Amino acid sequence: xxxxxxxxxxxxxxxxxxxxxxxxxxxxxxxxxxxxxxxxxxxxxxxxxxxxxxxxxxxxxxxxxxxxxxxxxxxxxxxxxxxxxxxxxxxxxxxxxxxxxxxxxxxxxxxxxxxxxxxxxxxxxxxxxxxxxxxxxxxxxxxxxxxxxxxxxxxxxxxxxxxxxxxxxxxxxxxxxxxxxxxxxxxxxxxxxxxxxxxxxxxxxxxxxxxxxxxxxxxxxxxxxxxxxxxxxxxxxxxxxxxxxxxxxxxxxxxxxxxxxxxxxxxxxxxxxxxxxxxxxxxxxxxxxxxxxxxxxxxxxxxxxxxxx
Numbered sequence: 596x597x598x599x600x601x602x603x604x605x606x607x608x609x610x611x612x613x614x615x616x617x618x619x620x621x622x623x624x625x626x627x628x629x630x631x632x633x634x635x636x637x638x639x640x641x642x643x644x645x646x647x648x649x650x651x652x653x654x655x656x657x658x659x660x661x662x663x664x665x666x667x668x669x670x671x672x673x674x675x676x677x678x679x680x681x682x683x684x685x686x687x688x689x690x691x692x693x694x695x696x697x698x699x700x701x702x703x704x705x706x707x708x709x710x711x712x713x714x715x716x717x718x719x720x721x722x723x724x725x726x727x728x729x730x731x732x733x734x735x736x737x738x739x740x741x742x743x744x745x746x747x748x749x750x751x752x753x754x755x756x757x758x759x760x761x762x763x764x765x766x767x768x769x770x771x772x773x774x775x776x777x778x779x780x781x782x783x784x785x786x787x788x789x790x791x792x793x794x795x796x797x798x799x800x801x802x803x804x805x806x807x808x809x810x811x812x813x814x815x816x817x818x819x820x821x822x823x824x825x826x827x828x829x830x831x832x833x834x835x836x837x838x839x840x841x842x843x844x845x846x847x848x849x850x851x852x853x854x855x856x857x858x859x860x861x862x863x864x865x866x867x868x869x870x871x872x873x874x875x876x877x878x879x880x881x882x883x884x885x886x887x888x889x890x891x892x893x894x895x896x897x898x899x900x901x902x903x904x
Contacts, residue, residue, distance in 0.1 A: 597644060598642050598643050598699060598715060599644065599646070600639075600701075601647045601648075601649075601688065601701075602621070602634050602638065602646060602703050603681050603700065603702050604620075604648050604650055604703035605649045605650055605675050605684060606620060606703065607651070608652065608704075610817045610818045611817060611819060615652070617653075619652050619653035619654075620652075620704055620816075621704070623822055624867060624884065624885065625822075625829055625837070626829045626840075626865065627849035627865070627867050627868050627885065630703070630704070630816060631657065631661075634703065637836075638699060638701070639668045640711075641714075642712055642715070643668060645668060645669050646668055646671070647670075647671050647691070648670060648671070648673075649672070649675050649688075650672055650674045650675065651675045651678055657672075679786050681788055682781050683786055683787035683788075685778050685781055686781055686782075686784075689778055689779070696775075697774065698772065698773045698775070699715055700773065701770045702770070704769070704815060705768065705813070706812070706814045707812065708811035708835050709728075709809045709811040709812075709813070713807065714728050714771075715772050721805045722803060723772075723774070723805045725772070725774070725793065725797055726771065727741060727770075727771055728767070728770035728808075729766065729809065730765070730768045730808075730809050731764070731765055731808075733764075734760045735764035737755060738767055739754050739791070740764045740766055740790070743806045747806045748803075748805055749805060751795070752790035752791075752794040752795065753790060753791075754788060754790040765806065768809055777797060780797065812828070812835070819899050820899075822882075823881075829865070830846065830862060830864065839865075845862025846863070846865075847864070847866065849869070849870065852868055853870075853871045853872065854866065854872040855875070855876065856874075858872045858874065858878065860878050860879075861879035864880070865882040865883065866883045869885050871889065873889055873890050873893065874891040876891065876894070876895070879895070882900070883901075884899070887900055888902050889902070
């Protein structure tokens with residue numbers, strides 16, 4: 596099955612502020628490496644023969660990172676002058692995507708332990724027009740909530756409905772697989788989403804829309820807190836395809852980082868490349884981003900630290 600990949604990397608990352616004032620959200624680091632490059636590798640490993648990336652916020656920075664990376668497959672980018680939503684973004688590449696049997700799509704802020712090829716396989720087995728990866732979560736009002744019937748068929752979807760935070764729901768994981776026919780149903784030049792727009796449209800036309808339930812690790816890296824938690828999860832070995840580099844015991848130390856001999860590291864801890872950790876510091880359950888300087892005697896517990904070099 597000829598497969599293309601799409602990574603949605605155009606968002607402004609408003610929930611990630613102040614980090615995204617100067618850094619686009621797809622370039623936030625997970626184990627000292629831009630999240631976007633992890634996603635490119637995951638797409639390639641899932642069998643994508645070509646990857647498309649839409650850009651908008653700090654587009655030049657993202658383009659430079661991709662230009663400098665020896666990508667395993669061809670990566671094409673397109674700048675969106677005006678944002679058209681996560682489904683509408685596909686129209687930027689529609690002419691090229693039509694030649695593929697399946698189009699795998701992932702949000703640029705999602706970290707999943709599941710193999711993306713399994714989502715494509717579920718899509719193929721169902722002969723679906725749209726497959727939506729689903730995870731079971733509380734706090735579903737922050738996501739697209741999915742109504743799943745027999746045989747994992749989607750019967751409806753609601754974008755960020757006002758459901759109580761304590762309730763468990765199946766929600767969109769920000770990962771999709773589409774047929775060319777489904778992409779052709781997305782209007783050009785309009786803001787178009789999946790749960791709010793594309794799912795209801797396809798269901799109204801009696802097209803096949805299914806869910807692919809994910810059972811492994813999954814995190815939406817949309818806030819500084821979730822960025823810290825994703826890094827600590829990776830350092831603790833909770834993400835099967837990410838291995839920390841450091842002293843063991845849940846500690847990752849990036850290249851060129853200097854950790855003073857009297858510093859205490861109580862894992863999980865992530866120290867970014869070029870960071871400098873002073874004498875007598877105590878780091879516990881914390882992430883220090885690249886090139887940050889932590890002065891002698893500092894105590895960081897449950898922290899995400901970024902300082903001028």
